[in-house]
Structure formats: C-alpha cells, structure tokens
Amino acid sequence: MDNEMLEVKQPTYYEEVIRKGYNRRDFMKFASMMTAFIGLEKSSIGQVAKSMETKSRIPIIWLHFQECTCCSESFIRSSHPMVADILLDMVSLDYTETLMAASGIQAEQSLKNTMTKYKGEYILCVEGSVPVAADGVYCMIGGKTSMQILDEAAAGAKAIIAWGSCASNGCVQSAKPNPTQATPIHKLIKGKPIIKVPGCPPIGEVMAGVIVHLLTFGTIPELDRVGRPKAFYSKRVHDTCYRRPYFDAGLFVETFDDENARKGYCLYKVGCKGPTTYNACGVMKWNGGTSFPIQSGHGCIGCSEENYWDNGRLYDRASSFAGFGIEADADTVGKIALGATGIAIAAHAVATNLGKKNSIHDLENEGKISEHELPS
Amino acid sequence: MASKFLHIQRLRRVYVWELPVRFYHWLNALVLVALIVTGFYISNPLALMSQRDAVEQYTMGWFKYIHFAAAYLFFFNFLFRIYWGFVGNKFANWNQFIPTSKRFIKEMWTVFKIDILMLKKNGKEQHHLSIGHNAMAGFIYFLTFIAFLVQCLTGFGLYAAMGGWWFPQLFAWVPAMLGGDALTRVIHHWAMWFFILFAVVHVYLVFYHDYVEGRGEISSMGGGWKFIEEDVFDKNKHQTPNPEKK
Secondary structure (H helix, E strand, C coil): CCHHHHCCCCCEHHHHHHHCCCCHHHHHHHHHHHHHHCCCCHHHHHHHHHHHHHCECCCEEEEECECCCHHHHHHHCCCCHHHHHHHHHHHCCCEECCCCCCCHHHHHHHHHHHHHHCCCCCEEEEECEEECHHHHCCCEECCEEHHHHHHHHHHCCCEEEEEHHHHHHCCHHHCCCCCCCEECHHHCCCCCCEEEECCCCCCHHHHHHHHHHHHHHCCCCCECCCCCEHHHHCCEHHHHCCCHHHHHHCCECCCCCCHHHHHCCECHHHCCCHHHCECCHHHHCECCCCECHHHHCCCCCCCCCCCCCCCCCCCCCCCECCCCCCCCEHHHHHHHHHHHHHHHHHHHHHHHHHHCHHHHHHHHHHHHHHHHHCCC | CHHHCCCCCCEEEEECCCHHHHHHHHHHHHHHHHHHHHHHHHHCCCCCCCCCCHHHCCHHHHHHHHHHHHHHHHHHHHHHHHHHHHHCCCCCCHHHCCCCCHHHHHHHHHHHHHHHCCCCCCCCCCCCCCCCCCHHHHHHHHHHHHHHHHHHHHHHHHHCCCCCCHHHHCCCHHHHHHCCHHHHHHHHHHHHHHHHHHHHHHHHHHHHHHHHHCCCHHHHHHHCEEEEEHHHHHHCCCCCCCCCCC
C-alpha cells in the first residue's frame, strides 16, 4: 500500500472550527472580519470562506530565538477567539517551543518530522533575532545555535514570516552596542520570500491577517519596499491618528500633566513618533479594538520602526545622535557651531582690518581722490 | 595730487552673473529662508496657544504647506541651476565647481593663504585670479550642491508617504534604504544647520571681498557686473579656476 494512503487526512480549517464547537454563523463572521483586515473587498468574503472550507491546514514551524514571546502573546489575544483556536492551535501544532505539548527529544523529533514531511510546503515563522557573535552561543536550543536551527528550518520552507521587530529589524537587543550581534532574519537568509511583520509586538489581527492571506491565496501578500505587507504598513500612525486635527491646528501637549493633555491635544512635542512610524495602530487598535497608545495619552514610541531604540529619546523629538556629547541634539550642536562661526567671523574681521590695512587704505584713498577730482 | 603716491586703477566692467543666475540666487535665498523658518517650526512647534477650537485653526498645516511648496521651488530651481551649468557663461559653468585641474587646487591654496591665513597682503597685485567664483568658493558651492541633494532626497523621501503625486514617490526608496523615516528626519534636520552656517559665512565673505578688493562683489548679484583692474585684465591670466575644455 502506498505510504501516503496510511496518513490521516488533515482536516480543513472549517472542519476544525466546527469540531471545536463554533457554528457556521461564527465562522462566517470570522471570515468577514479577516477579509476586512487583509484589505479585500466585500465580494472576497466568499473566497476567504471557501479557502477555509476546502484547504487543509498549512504546516507551520514557529521558532523562538532572542525574544520575549510578546508576539505570541499578542497573537493569542486577537480580538476574535477563533484566531487563536483555529490558526494558532492548528498551525503551530508542529513545532512551537512555547505552546506545544511535547518537550525534549520528542519536541526536536517533531520539528525534524515536519521539516522532512512537508519539505518545501511549510511556512517558517520566526519570532526573535539571531545572535551571531561568539559563534551564536548567546542563544542555543537543544544543543544547537539559533543560527543552525534557522538555517536548517529555512532550507525547506516555502516562505518565512519574521514576526515582530526582533525578527524584522533586531529590536532592543540589537540596540547599540549590540553585544550579541543580534541580527534580523532577512540579513541571514537569502533566496526565500520573507514577510516582515514588525512591531513590539505586532497587532494580533495583523498577524492573523497575514496567515489568512497565505491560506486564501497561497501567495505572500503584497509587500512594500522594506518587505512589510502593504495592507497594514502603508500608512503612518500619524495619518490615521484621531488626534491629527490638533497637530494640523498647532495645538500640542507641552507636558504630560498640563491642561492640553487633559484636552487630548497632539502628543508630538512630548515625543510621539507617530509621524515616522508605519503601522495600523490608529485603525485596528489593540486588545480587540479597545485603544492604542495615543488614545491612552502616551505618544507612539515607534516600536515597529527599525532602530527605534537608537533613534533618539522616547519623550522628545530632538534630532539626537548618540555620541555627540552625551546625547546632543542637532539644534544644540548647531547653536554651538553658529556661535563659534560668529566668533571666528568677528576675529577674521578684526584680522582683516589689521593685516590688510595698507591695501584697504589704498582703496579708500583711491576713492577719495576720485571724489575730490570730481567737480561739485 | 596724491596720485603720485597712488596708482589710480582703471576698471574693466565684466558681466559675471547672467540674469538667470541672479534669479536663481535670489529665489534660492528666499526659499531657503522659508524652508529654515518653517522647518524649525515643524520640528519643534512654538506653544502658540489659542482658545479657538482645532477646527478653526490650521497653524501647523500652513507651516507644512509653505515648507512643501518652498521645497518644490527649491528643487526645480536647483535643477535649473544644474542645467545652466551647461549652457550659461564661463563663470556659471559646472567645471568651475569641481577641482579637476592642478590650477584649481593651486588657486584654492592661494585663496586659503590670502583670505584665511592672511599670509599675503593682496594689495594692488590682486592675487585673486578668478573673477567669478574663486576656486575655494567654487568648491564650497559644490559642497552646497551636495547638501541640496541630501535635503531633496531626505525631504522628498519623507514627503513621499503623504504625497499622492508620482514625483515624490520617486524618492520613497530613501527612507527604505536608510532604515526608516526616523533616521531620515534626523539627517534632514542636521543637514539644515549646514545651510544656516553657510549663509552666515557667505554673507560675511561677500562683505569682506567687497571691502578688501573693491570690485563690486555685493552689487554683482544685483546687476551682474564685477569690475576688474585694467592691468590685471591685460595680463590675461586665467579668470576662472578651471581651464576651459577645448
């Protein structure tokens, strides 16, 4: 008998949902919600629903390296319980250190099995960056360095999703001086499609949306120049911020406890990084659409942007580079340079009048002679 | 008369700055002032508090609008100047800005000795051999063109996210390459200080040259003329930092 015949047929997403006790109506609500999240039009609801009804689960390997697991936490707290139930429970059964039941040798065996059995089909999700300093000893799992594990897992992957800022751009552990040489995935793996889903953590619905897109269309979503899905990262937090009218009007919070803060004015002057941060926080919000940082009175810290830890201070917008003094900003350095220039000019003007006394005198005399020679 | 002690100079009128160059210069000066003032406001808005509702105000909106409009003028003016570097007169030519000959380097050194170290008195002999930009000035303007380029790339790169037109989209790769808008903005802000320092030194040196050389440096950007001593003119030494390409 053919080996494949022996294998248990994988259930479809729909079958799994029904088995878990949801009804058809719940399922259709979920399909509609996901359709909206991934930026499709209403007519695509059917396509999304059909994919879930007919396609069996995508095998997924979910690796954790240098990270805090906030991406997983965010994902299982997506607003719709079905996200966790059908997507995470099903997709991550194969291997995910945090949530799988197996441990030790069995867990490693499970990883190996998935990699051989679904070679070229599985999606590799990576949460966390890879430390490459000292041959990678700063992050080792099961006796292997994270680099080795990543290399092995990436070889047979259909696509790679870099969850969160760690995997997309290095996040806090890659902040200067980056002692472990924490490196994002796209700098280590070449030749595989990589979807970056930055954020610390990314929004749960965004993560679910990326997976639903993969499932529905079998292709990776449209990405921007940096490699992020356009559906979620094409607008700045600033562009979708409900406090934007205060920005345009020039009404700003000066300190966190002032009257303007109470009135809900723009947080630009207390360091909001919304104008330089590309994310969907203003639209999708967090915790099931409850709120997002700016709505709770705190500026955006730009967690989904590369190097946000090194891009100046969190509570002001000064253009600072670490290394000039303690952390001098452009305007301080500029004012000092301007003062120095002023002094230099004054010194030069004095030196000119002394050093070129004769030639200046000649010019003046020459002019005076002409003046005298002219009839009145 | 005192003329027995003094050789009265006869001056030749030289048309140095053509009208398009003068127009470029003053438009550039105007938009740079606008860009710097609005840029400072955008980076750190003044606390202009008003009791009026947000819906009745558009302060930041207007500052940004002026900044972007001035940026477009600045960019196309800059492009025009590059074009004029190929079709304008010898003083406007592009090769007067780039040190590509020994003569250019040598003149830079001479200017450095005369104007900065004050080692040469530069009286009647007029060691300043170039009538248009001297070699040092030409080279500094070359640096300003690079600064122009940096500001256009980073500025339109930041603007791309809010501009629907295809033109700013041409610059969208800049923040992507630099690793985000935050660093792009920092570079844009730091580079602005170059313009401020340049403007201060530039204005000073214009007065300085006018004062110590008496060749009409200040008014040349008005009428376009500079005046050169006839005997210097007759010596027919080079009048531009780089020799003309034949």
